[in-house]
Amino acid sequence: MSATESTKPARKRRQDGERSRAAILRAAAELATIEGLEGLSIGRLAEHVGMSKSGLFAHFGSKEELQLATIDTASQIFEEDVVRPALQAPTALGRVEALCSEFLRHVESGVFPGGCFFASVAAEMDTRPGPVRDAAAEIVGGWLGLIEQSVAQAQLEGAIDPGEEPAQLAFELNALLLLGNASFVISRDPVAVERARRGIRRRLAGAGTS
Amino acid sequence: MSATESTKPARKRRQDGERSRAAILRAAAELATIEGLEGLSIGRLAEHVGMSKSGLFAHFGSKEELQLATIDTASQIFEEDVVRPALQAPTALGRVEALCSEFLRHVESGVFPGGCFFASVAAEMDTRPGPVRDAAAEIVGGWLGLIEQSVAQAQLEGAIDPGEEPAQLAFELNALLLLGNASFVISRDPVAVERARRGIRRRLAGAGTS
Numbered sequence: 001m002s003a004t005e006s007t008k009p010a011r012k013r014r015q016d017g018e019r020s021r022a023a024i025l026r027a028a029a030e031l032a033t034i035e036g037l038e039g040l041s042i043g044r045l046a047e048h049v050g051m052s053k054s055g056l057f058a059h060f061g062s063k064e065e066l067q068l069a070t071i072d073t074a075s076q077i078f079e080e081d082v083v084r085p086a087l088q089a090p091t092a093l094g095r096v097e098a099l100c101s102e103f104l105r106h107v108e109s110g111v112f113p114g115g116c117f118f119a120s121v122a123a124e125m126d127t128r129p130g131p132v133r134d135a136a137a138e139i140v141g142g143w144l145g146l147i148e149q150s151v152a153q154a155q156l157e158g159a160i161d162p163g164e165e166p167a168q169l170a171f172e173l174n175a176l177l178l179l180g181n182a183s184f185v186i187s188r189d190p191v192a193v194e195r196a197r198r199g200i201r202r203r204l205a206g207a208g209t210s
Numbered sequence: 211m212s213a214t215e216s217t218k219p220a221r222k223r224r225q226d227g228e229r230s231r232a233a234i235l236r237a238a239a240e241l242a243t244i245e246g247l248e249g250l251s252i253g254r255l256a257e258h259v260g261m262s263k264s265g266l267f268a269h270f271g272s273k274e275e276l277q278l279a280t281i282d283t284a285s286q287i288f289e290e291d292v293v294r295p296a297l298q299a300p301t302a303l304g305r306v307e308a309l310c311s312e313f314l315r316h317v318e319s320g321v322f323p324g325g326c327f328f329a330s331v332a333a334e335m336d337t338r339p340g341p342v343r344d345a346a347a348e349i350v351g352g353w354l355g356l357i358e359q360s361v362a363q364a365q366l367e368g369a370i371d372p373g374e375e376p377a378q379l380a381f382e383l384n385a386l387l388l389l390g391n392a393s394f395v396i397s398r399d400p401v402a403v404e405r406a407r408r409g410i411r412r413r414l415a416g417a418g419t420s
Contacts, residue, residue: 033337034337034338035337036246036248036334038246113337114336114337115336119333120333122392122396123329123330123333123334123392124246124333124334126324126325126392126395126396127243127244127245127323127324127395128244137396167405168405168408168409171389171393171405171406171409172386172405172409174389175385175386175388175389175390175406175409176382176385178385178388178389178392179381179384179385179388179389180385182332182333182336182388183381185336185337186332186336186347195377195378195381195382196381196385198378199378199381199382199385206416
Protein backbone atom coordinates (compact mmCIF):
# COMPACT_ATOMS: atom_id res chain seq x y z
CA MET A 1 0.00 0.00 0.00
CA SER A 2 1.48 3.36 -0.97
CA ALA A 3 1.43 6.39 1.32
CA THR A 4 -1.00 8.11 -1.05
CA GLU A 5 -3.48 5.25 -0.85
CA SER A 6 -3.32 5.03 2.94
CA THR A 7 -4.23 8.69 3.43
CA LYS A 8 -7.18 8.59 1.04
CA PRO A 9 -9.85 7.26 3.40
CA ALA A 10 -8.95 9.80 6.11
CA ARG A 11 -9.08 12.65 3.64
CA LYS A 12 -12.38 11.36 2.28
CA ARG A 13 -13.84 11.23 5.79
CA ARG A 14 -12.68 14.74 6.56
CA GLN A 15 -14.24 16.08 3.34
CA ASP A 16 -17.51 14.29 4.11
CA GLY A 17 -17.50 15.79 7.58
CA GLU A 18 -16.96 19.27 6.16
CA ARG A 19 -19.60 18.83 3.48
CA SER A 20 -22.02 17.53 6.01
CA ARG A 21 -21.42 20.45 8.38
CA ALA A 22 -21.87 22.91 5.48
CA ALA A 23 -25.08 21.18 4.36
CA ILE A 24 -26.46 21.18 7.91
CA LEU A 25 -25.71 24.88 8.32
CA ARG A 26 -27.33 25.73 5.00
CA ALA A 27 -30.48 23.88 6.09
CA ALA A 28 -30.27 25.69 9.43
CA ALA A 29 -30.09 29.09 7.71
CA GLU A 30 -33.13 28.26 5.55
CA LEU A 31 -35.09 27.04 8.56
CA ALA A 32 -34.17 30.15 10.56
CA THR A 33 -35.80 32.43 7.97
CA ILE A 34 -39.09 30.58 8.56
CA GLU A 35 -39.10 29.62 12.22
CA GLY A 36 -36.69 32.23 13.57
CA LEU A 37 -33.20 31.90 14.96
CA GLU A 38 -34.61 31.40 18.46
CA GLY A 39 -36.57 28.40 17.17
CA LEU A 40 -33.29 26.90 15.95
CA SER A 41 -32.65 24.40 18.72
CA ILE A 42 -30.43 21.38 18.13
CA GLY A 43 -33.52 19.17 18.62
CA ARG A 44 -35.59 21.06 16.03
CA LEU A 45 -32.74 21.08 13.51
CA ALA A 46 -32.08 17.35 14.05
CA GLU A 47 -35.73 16.68 13.17
CA HIS A 48 -35.51 18.97 10.11
CA VAL A 49 -32.34 17.44 8.62
CA GLY A 50 -33.15 13.88 9.74
CA MET A 51 -30.13 13.42 12.00
CA SER A 52 -29.85 12.37 15.62
CA LYS A 53 -29.49 15.04 18.30
CA SER A 54 -26.22 13.44 19.41
CA GLY A 55 -24.95 13.59 15.80
CA LEU A 56 -25.64 17.32 15.74
CA PHE A 57 -24.10 17.82 19.19
CA ALA A 58 -20.86 16.44 17.69
CA HIS A 59 -20.92 19.40 15.29
CA PHE A 60 -22.26 22.12 17.62
CA GLY A 61 -21.91 22.05 21.37
CA SER A 62 -24.75 24.45 22.16
CA LYS A 63 -27.70 26.27 20.64
CA GLU A 64 -25.74 29.54 20.68
CA GLU A 65 -22.81 27.94 18.85
CA LEU A 66 -25.25 26.61 16.25
CA GLN A 67 -26.87 30.05 15.89
CA LEU A 68 -23.51 31.78 15.43
CA ALA A 69 -22.33 29.19 12.87
CA THR A 70 -25.64 29.62 11.01
CA ILE A 71 -25.15 33.40 10.85
CA ASP A 72 -21.65 32.81 9.52
CA THR A 73 -22.94 30.49 6.79
CA ALA A 74 -25.75 32.90 5.82
CA SER A 75 -23.17 35.67 5.61
CA GLN A 76 -21.01 33.62 3.21
CA ILE A 77 -24.04 32.84 1.04
CA PHE A 78 -25.01 36.53 0.94
CA GLU A 79 -21.43 37.53 0.13
CA GLU A 80 -21.24 35.09 -2.80
CA ASP A 81 -24.75 35.62 -4.10
CA VAL A 82 -25.10 39.41 -3.72
CA VAL A 83 -21.97 41.33 -2.72
CA ARG A 84 -19.27 39.71 -4.88
CA PRO A 85 -21.16 39.95 -8.21
CA ALA A 86 -22.27 43.53 -7.43
CA LEU A 87 -18.71 44.68 -6.76
CA GLN A 88 -17.72 43.61 -10.28
CA ALA A 89 -19.34 46.76 -11.68
CA PRO A 90 -16.63 49.06 -13.05
CA THR A 91 -17.97 52.35 -11.62
CA ALA A 92 -18.99 53.23 -8.07
CA LEU A 93 -22.48 54.30 -9.17
CA GLY A 94 -22.74 50.98 -10.99
CA ARG A 95 -21.81 49.21 -7.75
CA VAL A 96 -24.52 51.10 -5.82
CA GLU A 97 -27.08 50.11 -8.46
CA ALA A 98 -25.83 46.51 -8.58
CA LEU A 99 -25.85 46.08 -4.78
CA CYS A 100 -29.54 47.04 -4.89
CA SER A 101 -30.49 44.95 -7.92
CA GLU A 102 -28.54 41.87 -6.76
CA PHE A 103 -30.19 42.11 -3.34
CA LEU A 104 -33.67 42.13 -4.89
CA ARG A 105 -32.77 39.30 -7.28
CA HIS A 106 -31.48 37.30 -4.27
CA VAL A 107 -34.81 37.84 -2.48
CA GLU A 108 -36.91 36.89 -5.52
CA SER A 109 -34.81 33.83 -6.32
CA GLY A 110 -35.85 32.32 -2.97
CA VAL A 111 -32.34 31.36 -1.78
CA PHE A 112 -33.92 31.64 1.68
CA PRO A 113 -37.65 30.88 1.91
CA GLY A 114 -38.14 33.74 4.39
CA GLY A 115 -36.39 36.29 2.13
CA CYS A 116 -33.26 38.11 3.29
CA PHE A 117 -31.75 36.08 6.16
CA PHE A 118 -30.43 39.15 7.97
CA ALA A 119 -33.64 41.18 7.69
CA SER A 120 -35.48 38.21 9.17
CA VAL A 121 -32.97 37.71 11.99
CA ALA A 122 -32.60 41.44 12.75
CA ALA A 123 -36.36 41.81 13.23
CA GLU A 124 -36.40 38.82 15.55
CA MET A 125 -33.30 39.61 17.61
CA ASP A 126 -33.71 43.40 17.94
CA THR A 127 -34.97 43.12 21.52
CA ARG A 128 -32.74 40.15 22.56
CA PRO A 129 -29.26 41.47 23.44
CA GLY A 130 -26.34 39.04 23.30
CA PRO A 131 -23.62 37.64 21.02
CA VAL A 132 -26.11 36.32 18.43
CA ARG A 133 -27.73 39.73 17.99
CA ASP A 134 -24.31 41.40 17.90
CA ALA A 135 -23.10 39.05 15.14
CA ALA A 136 -26.21 39.74 13.03
CA ALA A 137 -26.03 43.50 13.70
CA GLU A 138 -22.39 43.57 12.58
CA ILE A 139 -23.30 42.07 9.19
CA VAL A 140 -26.25 44.42 8.73
CA GLY A 141 -23.95 47.33 9.61
CA GLY A 142 -21.35 46.09 7.12
CA TRP A 143 -23.96 45.97 4.34
CA LEU A 144 -25.13 49.52 5.05
CA GLY A 145 -21.48 50.66 5.23
CA LEU A 146 -20.80 49.09 1.84
CA ILE A 147 -23.62 51.06 0.20
CA GLU A 148 -22.47 54.22 1.99
CA GLN A 149 -18.84 53.81 0.86
CA SER A 150 -19.94 53.13 -2.71
CA VAL A 151 -22.05 56.32 -2.65
CA ALA A 152 -19.08 58.33 -1.32
CA GLN A 153 -16.88 56.82 -4.02
CA ALA A 154 -19.48 57.71 -6.67
CA GLN A 155 -19.33 61.30 -5.42
CA LEU A 156 -15.54 61.29 -5.90
CA GLU A 157 -16.13 59.95 -9.42
CA GLY A 158 -18.53 62.84 -10.04
CA ALA A 159 -21.59 60.60 -10.60
CA ILE A 160 -23.53 61.50 -7.42
CA ASP A 161 -24.27 65.04 -6.25
CA PRO A 162 -21.70 66.06 -3.57
CA GLY A 163 -24.58 67.61 -1.57
CA GLU A 164 -25.97 64.14 -0.78
CA GLU A 165 -25.02 62.72 2.63
CA PRO A 166 -23.83 59.14 1.90
CA ALA A 167 -25.28 57.68 5.13
CA GLN A 168 -28.66 59.30 4.44
CA LEU A 169 -28.82 58.05 0.85
CA ALA A 170 -27.72 54.55 1.98
CA PHE A 171 -30.51 54.59 4.60
CA GLU A 172 -33.14 55.52 1.99
CA LEU A 173 -31.99 52.87 -0.50
CA ASN A 174 -31.88 50.23 2.23
CA ALA A 175 -35.40 51.20 3.34
CA LEU A 176 -36.71 50.45 -0.17
CA LEU A 177 -34.77 47.16 -0.33
CA LEU A 178 -36.07 45.98 3.03
CA LEU A 179 -39.72 46.80 2.32
CA GLY A 180 -39.35 45.14 -1.09
CA ASN A 181 -38.08 42.06 0.75
CA ALA A 182 -40.73 42.09 3.49
CA SER A 183 -43.64 42.68 1.08
CA PHE A 184 -42.45 39.97 -1.30
CA VAL A 185 -42.10 37.40 1.50
CA ILE A 186 -45.67 38.06 2.67
CA SER A 187 -47.35 38.41 -0.73
CA ARG A 188 -45.05 36.48 -3.14
CA ASP A 189 -46.15 39.23 -5.53
CA PRO A 190 -43.35 40.48 -7.85
CA VAL A 191 -45.02 43.93 -7.72
CA ALA A 192 -43.48 44.35 -4.24
CA VAL A 193 -39.98 43.98 -5.67
CA GLU A 194 -40.86 46.13 -8.67
CA ARG A 195 -42.00 48.97 -6.34
CA ALA A 196 -38.64 48.80 -4.58
CA ARG A 197 -36.80 48.87 -7.94
CA ARG A 198 -38.83 51.86 -9.14
CA GLY A 199 -38.23 53.78 -5.88
CA ILE A 200 -34.48 53.10 -6.08
CA ARG A 201 -34.24 54.19 -9.73
CA ARG A 202 -36.05 57.40 -8.91
CA ARG A 203 -33.98 58.13 -5.81
CA LEU A 204 -30.69 57.52 -7.64
CA ALA A 205 -31.84 59.64 -10.59
CA GLY A 206 -32.54 62.45 -8.11
CA ALA A 207 -29.07 62.04 -6.60
CA GLY A 208 -27.25 61.91 -9.94
CA THR A 209 -25.25 64.70 -11.48
CA SER A 210 -26.11 63.88 -15.09
CA MET B 211 -82.59 47.90 49.37
CA SER B 212 -83.45 49.86 46.21
CA ALA B 213 -83.14 48.44 42.68
CA THR B 214 -80.27 50.84 41.98
CA GLU B 215 -78.27 49.65 44.99
CA SER B 216 -78.83 45.97 44.21
CA THR B 217 -77.45 46.28 40.67
CA LYS B 218 -74.31 48.17 41.72
CA PRO B 219 -72.09 45.26 42.74
CA ALA B 220 -72.83 43.35 39.52
CA ARG B 221 -72.01 46.40 37.41
CA LYS B 222 -68.85 46.98 39.44
CA ARG B 223 -67.77 43.37 38.89
CA ARG B 224 -68.39 43.63 35.15
CA GLN B 225 -66.30 46.82 34.90
CA ASP B 226 -63.46 45.21 36.86
CA GLY B 227 -63.57 42.23 34.53
CA GLU B 228 -63.41 44.49 31.48
CA ARG B 229 -60.62 46.61 32.90
CA SER B 230 -58.67 43.57 33.83
CA ARG B 231 -59.09 42.03 30.36
CA ALA B 232 -57.97 45.32 28.75
CA ALA B 233 -54.93 45.56 31.06
CA ILE B 234 -53.97 41.93 30.35
CA LEU B 235 -54.21 42.49 26.59
CA ARG B 236 -52.13 45.66 26.75
CA ALA B 237 -49.42 43.75 28.65
CA ALA B 238 -49.73 40.95 26.07
CA ALA B 239 -49.23 43.42 23.18
CA GLU B 240 -46.12 44.89 24.86
CA LEU B 241 -44.70 41.44 25.53
CA ALA B 242 -45.38 40.34 21.93
CA THR B 243 -43.16 43.13 20.55
CA ILE B 244 -40.26 41.68 22.56
CA GLU B 245 -40.80 37.92 22.60
CA GLY B 246 -42.92 37.57 19.47
CA LEU B 247 -46.57 36.65 19.05
CA GLU B 248 -45.65 32.96 18.85
CA GLY B 249 -44.01 33.24 22.27
CA LEU B 250 -47.31 34.54 23.66
CA SER B 251 -48.60 31.38 25.30
CA ILE B 252 -51.16 31.58 28.10
CA GLY B 253 -48.50 30.18 30.46
CA ARG B 254 -45.91 32.81 29.53
CA LEU B 255 -48.44 35.64 29.78
CA ALA B 256 -49.68 34.37 33.17
CA GLU B 257 -46.11 34.55 34.46
CA HIS B 258 -45.64 38.04 32.96
CA VAL B 259 -48.81 39.58 34.45
CA GLY B 260 -48.65 37.59 37.71
CA MET B 261 -51.95 35.73 37.24
CA SER B 262 -52.77 32.04 37.34
CA LYS B 263 -53.05 30.13 34.07
CA SER B 264 -56.60 29.15 35.00
CA GLY B 265 -57.43 32.84 35.57
CA LEU B 266 -56.20 33.63 32.06
CA PHE B 267 -58.05 30.66 30.58
CA ALA B 268 -61.25 32.24 31.90
CA HIS B 269 -60.48 35.22 29.61
CA PHE B 270 -59.02 33.40 26.60
CA GLY B 271 -59.81 29.83 25.70
CA SER B 272 -56.75 29.22 23.52
CA LYS B 273 -53.43 30.67 22.45
CA GLU B 274 -54.89 31.67 19.08
CA GLU B 275 -57.80 33.47 20.76
CA LEU B 276 -55.29 35.32 22.95
CA GLN B 277 -53.15 36.22 19.90
CA LEU B 278 -56.17 37.53 17.97
CA ALA B 279 -57.42 39.57 20.96
CA THR B 280 -53.90 41.00 21.37
CA ILE B 281 -53.82 42.09 17.72
CA ASP B 282 -57.20 43.72 18.21
CA THR B 283 -55.94 45.65 21.27
CA ALA B 284 -52.73 46.73 19.50
CA SER B 285 -54.87 47.94 16.59
CA GLN B 286 -57.00 50.08 18.91
CA ILE B 287 -53.89 51.56 20.54
CA PHE B 288 -52.40 52.37 17.11
CA GLU B 289 -55.70 53.89 15.96
CA GLU B 290 -55.90 56.18 19.00
CA ASP B 291 -52.21 57.07 19.19
CA VAL B 292 -51.39 57.51 15.48
CA VAL B 293 -54.32 57.43 13.05
CA ARG B 294 -56.95 59.51 14.84
CA PRO B 295 -54.67 62.50 15.63
CA ALA B 296 -53.17 62.42 12.10
CA LEU B 297 -56.60 62.53 10.45
CA GLN B 298 -57.34 65.83 12.22
CA ALA B 299 -55.13 67.67 9.72
CA PRO B 300 -57.33 69.91 7.53
CA THR B 301 -55.70 69.09 4.16
CA ALA B 302 -54.98 65.72 2.57
CA LEU B 303 -51.26 66.54 2.18
CA GLY B 304 -51.26 67.50 5.85
CA ARG B 305 -52.80 64.09 6.65
CA VAL B 306 -50.07 62.28 4.67
CA GLU B 307 -47.41 64.24 6.56
CA ALA B 308 -49.13 63.70 9.92
CA LEU B 309 -49.59 59.94 9.40
CA CYS B 310 -45.80 59.74 8.91
CA SER B 311 -44.84 62.05 11.77
CA GLU B 312 -47.31 60.52 14.24
CA PHE B 313 -46.04 57.04 13.36
CA LEU B 314 -42.44 58.04 14.11
CA ARG B 315 -43.47 59.83 17.32
CA HIS B 316 -45.34 56.67 18.37
CA VAL B 317 -42.19 54.58 17.78
CA GLU B 318 -39.94 57.00 19.67
CA SER B 319 -42.35 57.37 22.59
CA GLY B 320 -41.92 53.65 23.33
CA VAL B 321 -45.64 52.78 23.57
CA PHE B 322 -44.44 49.29 22.65
CA PRO B 323 -40.90 48.36 23.75
CA GLY B 324 -40.26 46.56 20.44
CA GLY B 325 -41.39 49.56 18.34
CA CYS B 326 -44.33 49.30 15.95
CA PHE B 327 -46.41 46.30 17.03
CA PHE B 328 -47.48 45.43 13.49
CA ALA B 329 -44.01 45.71 11.95
CA SER B 330 -42.78 43.35 14.65
CA VAL B 331 -45.64 40.88 14.17
CA ALA B 332 -45.56 41.05 10.35
CA ALA B 333 -41.85 40.14 10.30
CA GLU B 334 -42.50 37.23 12.62
CA MET B 335 -45.67 35.86 10.99
CA ASP B 336 -44.77 36.35 7.31
CA THR B 337 -43.95 32.67 6.84
CA ARG B 338 -46.68 31.30 9.19
CA PRO B 339 -50.02 31.23 7.34
CA GLY B 340 -53.23 31.23 9.37
CA PRO B 341 -55.85 33.49 10.97
CA VAL B 342 -53.30 35.32 13.16
CA ARG B 343 -51.16 36.29 10.17
CA ASP B 344 -54.28 37.25 8.20
CA ALA B 345 -55.50 39.54 10.99
CA ALA B 346 -52.10 41.28 11.19
CA ALA B 347 -51.82 41.54 7.39
CA GLU B 348 -55.27 43.15 7.20
CA ILE B 349 -54.21 45.93 9.57
CA VAL B 350 -50.91 46.49 7.75
CA GLY B 351 -52.87 46.65 4.47
CA GLY B 352 -55.32 49.12 6.00
CA TRP B 353 -52.45 51.40 7.08
CA LEU B 354 -50.89 51.36 3.61
CA GLY B 355 -54.34 51.96 2.07
CA LEU B 356 -54.86 54.97 4.32
CA ILE B 357 -51.61 56.61 3.14
CA GLU B 358 -52.51 55.76 -0.46
CA GLN B 359 -56.01 57.26 -0.19
CA SER B 360 -54.63 60.40 1.45
CA VAL B 361 -52.11 60.77 -1.41
CA ALA B 362 -54.91 60.37 -3.99
CA GLN B 363 -57.00 62.96 -2.12
CA ALA B 364 -54.01 65.34 -2.04
CA GLN B 365 -53.79 64.96 -5.83
CA LEU B 366 -57.46 65.96 -6.11
CA GLU B 367 -56.70 68.96 -3.90
CA GLY B 368 -53.83 69.88 -6.26
CA ALA B 369 -51.09 69.49 -3.64
CA ILE B 370 -49.41 66.35 -5.06
CA ASP B 371 -48.30 65.91 -8.68
CA PRO B 372 -50.99 63.93 -10.59
CA GLY B 373 -48.16 61.95 -12.25
CA GLU B 374 -47.36 60.19 -8.95
CA GLU B 375 -48.89 56.72 -8.52
CA PRO B 376 -50.46 56.78 -5.04
CA ALA B 377 -49.60 53.12 -4.26
CA GLN B 378 -45.97 53.68 -5.26
CA LEU B 379 -45.61 56.83 -3.17
CA ALA B 380 -47.30 55.10 -0.20
CA PHE B 381 -44.84 52.19 -0.56
CA GLU B 382 -41.84 54.54 -0.54
CA LEU B 383 -43.06 56.50 2.50
CA ASN B 384 -43.84 53.29 4.36
CA ALA B 385 -40.36 51.94 3.55
CA LEU B 386 -38.80 54.96 5.27
CA LEU B 387 -41.16 54.64 8.26
CA LEU B 388 -40.40 50.96 8.73
CA LEU B 389 -36.62 51.31 8.52
CA GLY B 390 -36.85 54.27 10.91
CA ASN B 391 -38.73 51.97 13.28
CA ALA B 392 -36.41 48.97 12.88
CA SER B 393 -33.21 51.02 13.23
CA PHE B 394 -34.51 52.85 16.29
CA VAL B 395 -35.53 49.62 18.04
CA ILE B 396 -32.05 48.15 17.52
CA SER B 397 -29.98 51.26 18.22
CA ARG B 398 -32.23 53.46 20.41
CA ASP B 399 -30.51 56.25 18.47
CA PRO B 400 -32.83 59.16 17.51
CA VAL B 401 -30.71 59.59 14.35
CA ALA B 402 -32.55 56.55 12.91
CA VAL B 403 -35.89 58.33 13.23
CA GLU B 404 -34.37 61.59 11.98
CA ARG B 405 -33.11 59.84 8.82
CA ALA B 406 -36.65 58.57 8.15
CA ARG B 407 -38.07 62.09 8.71
CA ARG B 408 -35.53 63.62 6.35
CA GLY B 409 -36.21 61.02 3.63
CA ILE B 410 -39.96 61.58 3.91
CA ARG B 411 -39.64 65.38 3.74
CA ARG B 412 -37.48 65.07 0.64
CA ARG B 413 -39.77 62.54 -1.05
CA LEU B 414 -42.88 64.64 -0.37
CA ALA B 415 -41.13 67.80 -1.56
CA GLY B 416 -40.33 65.96 -4.82
CA ALA B 417 -43.97 64.89 -5.18
CA GLY B 418 -45.40 68.33 -4.42
CA THR B 419 -46.80 70.75 -6.97
CA SER B 420 -45.68 73.91 -5.19
